[in-house]
Amino acid sequence: MKPILEVDNIGKKFQIAHLAGGYLSLRERLVNLGRASKNEVEDFWALREVSFQAQPGQSIGIIGRNGAGKSTLLKVLSRITRPTTGKIVMRGRIASLLEVGTGFHPELTGSENIFFNGSLLGMKRKEIVAQFDEIVAFSGVEKFLDTPLKHYSSGMQLRLAFSVAAFLEPEILVIDEVLAVGDSEFQKKCLGKMEDVSKSGKTILFVSHNLSAVAQLCTHSLLLDKGQILKQGQTNEIISAYNDLTMAAGQTSNVAIANGMQLSQARFELISEGGVPQLQFSFSIQQDQVNVLSGLALLFYNNLNERVGIVDLRSTRLFKISSTHANYQVKGRVTSLPLIEGTYHMGLYIASNLFQGNKYHLGYFEIAPRPQEIMPYPARDRGYVEFDASFDIIAE
Amino acid sequence: MQLPAEQIIDSTRNRWLDLKETWRYRELFYFFTWRDIKIKYKQTVLGFLWAILQPLLMMAIFTFFFGKTLKIPSQEVPYPVYVFSGLLIWNIFSVGLTNAANSMVNNALIIKKIYFPRLIIPVSSILVALFDFVMAFILLIALFIYYQQPIQWTAAWYWPIALVVASFGTLGLGAWLAALNVKYRDFRYVIPFLVQVLFFLTPVLYPVSMLPHPLLKYVVACSPMYAAIELFRFPITGVAPVADLLVISLASGFILLIGGVLYFKFTEDFFADLA
Numbered sequence: 001m002k003p004i005l006e007v008d009n010i011g012k013k014f015q016i017a018h019l020a021g022g023y024l025s026l027r028e029r030l031v032n033l034g035r036a037s038k039n040e041v042e043d044f045w046a047l048r049e050v051s052f053q054a055q056p057g058q059s060i061g062i063i064g065r066n067g068a069g070k071s072t073l074l075k076v077l078s079r080i081t082r083p084t085t086g087k088i089v090m091r092g093r094i095a096s097l098l099e100v101g102t103g104f105h106p107e108l109t110g111s112e113n114i115f116f117n118g119s120l121l122g123m124k125r126k127e128i129v130a131q132f133d134e135i136v137a138f139s140g141v142e143k144f145l146d147t148p149l150k151h152y153s154s155g156m157q158l159r160l161a162f163s164v165a166a167f168l169e170p171e172i173l174v175i176d177e178v179l180a181v182g183d184s185e186f187q188k189k190c191l192g193k194m195e196d197v198s199k200s201g202k203t204i205l206f207v208s209h210n211l212s213a214v215a216q217l218c219t220h221s222l223l224l225d226k227g228q229i230l231k232q233g234q235t236n237e238i239i240s241a242y243n244d245l246t247m248a249a250g251q252t253s254n255v256a257i258a259n260g261m262q263l264s265q266a267r268f269e270l271i272s273e274g275g276v277p278q279l280q281f282s283f284s285i286q287q288d289q290v291n292v293l294s295g296l297a298l299l300f301y302n303n304l305n306e307r308v309g310i311v312d313l314r315s316t317r318l319f320k321i322s323s324t325h326a327n328y329q330v331k332g333r334v335t336s337l338p339l340i341e342g343t344y345h346m347g348l349y350i351a352s353n354l355f356q357g358n359k360y361h362l363g364y365f366e367i368a369p370r371p372q373e374i375m376p377y378p379a380r381d382r383g384y385v386e387f388d389a390s391f392d393i394i395a396e
Numbered sequence: 397m398q399l400p401a402e403q404i405i406d407s408t409r410n411r412w413l414d415l416k417e418t419w420r421y422r423e424l425f426y427f428f429t430w431r432d433i434k435i436k437y438k439q440t441v442l443g444f445l446w447a448i449l450q451p452l453l454m455m456a457i458f459t460f461f462f463g464k465t466l467k468i469p470s471q472e473v474p475y476p477v478y479v480f481s482g483l484l485i486w487n488i489f490s491v492g493l494t495n496a497a498n499s500m501v502n503n504a505l506i507i508k509k510i511y512f513p514r515l516i517i518p519v520s521s522i523l524v525a526l527f528d529f530v531m532a533f534i535l536l537i538a539l540f541i542y543y544q545q546p547i548q549w550t551a552a553w554y555w556p557i558a559l560v561v562a563s564f565g566t567l568g569l570g571a572w573l574a575a576l577n578v579k580y581r582d583f584r585y586v587i588p589f590l591v592q593v594l595f596f597l598t599p600v601l602y603p604v605s606m607l608p609h610p611l612l613k614y615v616v617a618c619s620p621m622y623a624a625i626e627l628f629r630f631p632i633t634g635v636a637p638v639a640d641l642l643v644i645s646l647a648s649g650f651i652l653l654i655g656g657v658l659y660f661k662f663t664e665d666f667f668a669d670l671a
Contacts, residue, residue: 011407014669027582075668076405077405078510078511079405079511080507080508080509080510080511080668081665081666081668081669082405082407082665082666083405083407084407085407086407087404087405087406087407088405088406089402089403089404090402090403090404090405091402094403096509096510096511098509098510099509102505102506102509102510103505103506103510105431105435107434107435107438107439108431108434108435108438112431112434115427116430116431119423119424119427120424120427120512121510124423125423125426148438
């Protein structure tokens with residue numbers, strides 16, 4: 001049987017012009033016409049020599065660090081952007097879900113948005129009409145179908161959006177991180193729906209930071225790094241290769257957050273305070289302008305990239321300092337880490353004018369198993385938290 | 397959707413207009429047009445009446461200043477009829493061009509996330525302008541009745557031809573500006589200015605015979621809208637368009653269409669990277 005998807009030597013080059021404004025303006029073009037092009041243009045390969053195949057019914061996970069080229073690969077596969085080199089052969093109808101609710105318009109009603117979004121995703125009007133009731137039932141927003149979308153809560157919008165996408169019937173489905181949003185109940189529902197899709201013989205390409213979702217859905221995976229495929233094979237092997245990779249690269253001291261905003265001297269150090277592990281952390285935020293921070297939190301992830309907890313770093317002091325100073329340092333200590341043994345990595349949630357979102361893999365620490373009289377249960381059966389408890393056994 | 401058994405994405409794929417593919421996505425023309433019309437008149441008290449009201453008020457103003465005060469000749473028909481018939485065709489161009497030119501930037505979020513033949517977006521913007529035309533056309537008929545203006549039966553083909561010329565002329569320039577606007581945001585500011593200049597260079601308010609210098613006529617004829625308006629008015633005024641001016645205008649419309657659509661097709665693969 002021929003593979004349903006053949007990707008052969010795909011490369012994508014971007015030219016990064018070092019411009020101040022962001023967009024090219026005609027004036028700059030005209031001004032530069034006379035002189036030799038002094039604009040520093042730098043070639044950047046977001047993807048390079050990427051080749052792989054997918055068999056019908058196979059689900060493939062694509063994992064890699066921030067900026068490894070995962071999203072670019074999906075964009076090339078969905079024909080949104082054109083590859084610079086190489087060729088892709090697809091033997092079936094392809095639908096891509098790089099975002100839920102693409103084209104949703106706040107002024108349109110729920111049912112109008114179902115039609116517009118559905119047709120953008122490649123559904124025929126007839127198909128939408130035929131499945132309309134099912135879509136509405138899956139979303140659970142029956143009562144608000146004639147209400148403009150702007151009056152929906154964000155959760156309702158998301159449910160409606162995913163419901164439309166759930167009724168797509170392509171042979172190849174390309175999905176990017178869409179599960180990263182929504183409450184966990186709904187995430188579970190989506191993941192279940194995707195498992196059904198893959199079991200029905202469809203091919204899925206799935207990008208996610210959530211490694212446990214990848215492990216659950218995909219038997220095969222690709223590890224992308226710096227635009228190239230580092231390794232491909234069984235998902236569990238790829239996940240461990242990914243963990244090795246992120247750990248080796250963990251000690252980066254400066255991380256660009258956004259244009260004109262960077263994180264420096266990030267240190268996350270595990271210390272032992274009377275036998276109890278504590279985490280000492282410090283990092284500096286440097287900017288070329290004053291930039292008010294409205295949100296800041298430490299994020300803790302386990303080796304499956306599941307978030308196990310956060311430390312909220314917002315305070316009136318933070319708001320005050322960030323509104324008057326461009327550079328400042330945050331330091332502190334997490335005094336209790338009731339976690340089961342394993343490797344953890346730290347991320348940071350930042351919300352400001354320049355950037356809003358998460359940064360991952362800023363630091364690592366290892367929690368050792370606690371000394372215990374009896375051999376402990378396997379870590380995978382013990383959830384996330386190691387409670388402090390004491391008990392007695394009293395004979396009666 | 398009927399897709400071919402095998403789809404190939406090739407970095408060296410040719411970029412010519414793929415009509416077969418566009419046909420497969422034909423429903424999107426309808427959906428984009430439908431969405432834009434809905435959004436345009438949502439939360440307005442007067443709704444679709446705006447499509448009529450706007451040219452009607454313009455007509456009243458122009459009639460007062462140019463017809464009554466400056467006494468501009470209007471080829472033996474009442475000035476309001478003359479100016480309104482011109483304005484209807486002109487609005488296809490001005491509304492269609494403005495919408496089309498901004499359409500790619502306005503739909504950037506969609507372009508970055510989903511593939512479909514990009515030309516659907518500017519074409520739909522022009523279809524929205526045609527919808528406005530249909531609404532205002534009803535009022536034009538009312539004006540004919542009110543002024544008891546006789547219409548020649550040749551309107552049966554001159555009017556559709558005029559609409560085709562207006563739509564395709566607008567598409568050519570619109571697609572070109574839409575593609576340029578993605579790359580150079582300057583065009584956002586150029587467009588209103590361009591539309592305004594062209595308005596006075598197009599015989600909406602005055603007949604070309606009024607122009608003092610013969611060379612000026614040729615300048616005016618370079619706009620594809622010259623042909624559209626003259627053809628549309630022919631069955632009303634009975635004045636045939638000047639042959640050589642008509643040919644120039646049609647040719648310029650054709651060149652704009654080919655040039656604009658080709659430029660669009662050659663750059664569309666990179667819209668998602670630039671938008």
